[in-house]
Amino acid sequence: MSTPESPRPRRRDRAATRAALLAAARLRFARDGYDATGVRDIAADVGVDPALVFRYFGSKQRLFAEVTAGAGAEVAAGATAGVGTGAAAGAGAGAEEAGDDGGAADLPLWLLRSAVAADWSDYAGEHPFVALLRSSGHEDARTQLQQQICDSYVRQLAAVSPGPDRELRAELLSAWLLGIGVARSVIRTPRLAEADFAELAPYFAEIAAMLLNRPAAAADNTSNTPAAAD
Amino acid sequence: MSTPESPRPRRRDRAATRAALLAAARLRFARDGYDATGVRDIAADVGVDPALVFRYFGSKQRLFAEVTAGAGAEVAAGATAGVGTGAAAGAGAGAEEAGDDGGAADLPLWLLRSAVAADWSDYAGEHPFVALLRSSGHEDARTQLQQQICDSYVRQLAAVSPGPDRELRAELLSAWLLGIGVARSVIRTPRLAEADFAELAPYFAEIAAMLLNRPAAAADNTSNTPAAAD
DNA sequence: CAGGAAAGTCATCGACTGATGACTCTGCTG
């Protein structure tokens, strides 16, 4: 339904057909998840016979692996090169001229924008990580997800964070980014689902700075922290 | 594998068999998701014929609906009655004597403990929300998830938060809780997956207090301001 | 134009899914 089929019988082109199948699979997997996506659906989107999927990719699993590898590469490329350049980010929000003072301090905001405002129309409108989460029942998806999140989010956030426990704090912030994506597009929490980048940025920037820059927060508020644990 | 089958042919008891099927389904759905769970699997766990599932629940969908309704009720009951009483929370961490100072200020920490330290062994060891997320491909699951999260998390967090935008801030905190659960059990981020409640509580308490108590943070820092904290 | 490599199609397989209805067996009651 997404790809309008042309009346012409589609000129034979191995590379183009393969790419079209890959794009259709990317969209389907992102929107419906691995299990709910059938090989016949993907082929129907492109307008070819389902057998071509196996001809070009070997199996549904391998097609999925190729899709997720591409998604991971795309996110990783953006995360490493995006900060400071501001490339490939402008979608809905208007605030694009982020101060290019240092770059490192902008990383959390750049990740937030990538999560809520970037153009992920190739992935059913969601950040690839959230889309990949739909297929988390499969080992391949989880492995890719863990590796890509650690590489793209945690490692870089930890790199701009001083003090001990900086990995834990980086993972906490990564978890927040992920949770925001899930809440917006999967659960559709009313207020958050319609918020744009400009509305979330102040809160996120303040807390990200606090979390990343402060090694060990105030440990005195033991109102109900387990004091006798250790 | 989870339910040890007794060698005796299982005395006939409609209520007990129904309850056993429900428990087995809860575990399977939580661990593997709706699609990956077969009616035959559930019946095999209990040791009865798959046809009994349809006899007692009508369809797989209705069985799933009953499971999720129970999960939602369990979470909601804990969220409404748990703060101040500290009931049904002690699992891994030993501290149960929550400071009964006010109750409202403890809500975020209570939710965190419920997410990372409560005994959810009936749900494959994960918070029901995270478990339910595995079946998010189905409308029923998403509806339940949205309703329960709004009722159990957002509404109560917004109730203890002053000022404008308190719903958005409550949803942001709810998203963080959700993201922490996903990162810990689905993605298995290394540092966060092994952290316990005591390790996370200081960070979470500080940021939750900041997010909930401050109506609108500094709105000028769209780029980066770690300075205008307090 | 002739031929062949390759792009694409067709029919079909075997396994598995949720679901149905007729059946058997158990255990309580009179």
Next chain:
DNA sequence: CAGCAGAGTCATCAGTCGATGACTTTCCTG
């Protein structure tokens, strides 16, 4: 003991899934 209501089982259906291999059609090349 007889009988009956109902708990549990069996065989089976219709549909879908991923996957395979033989087939047909296209298009480039000589």
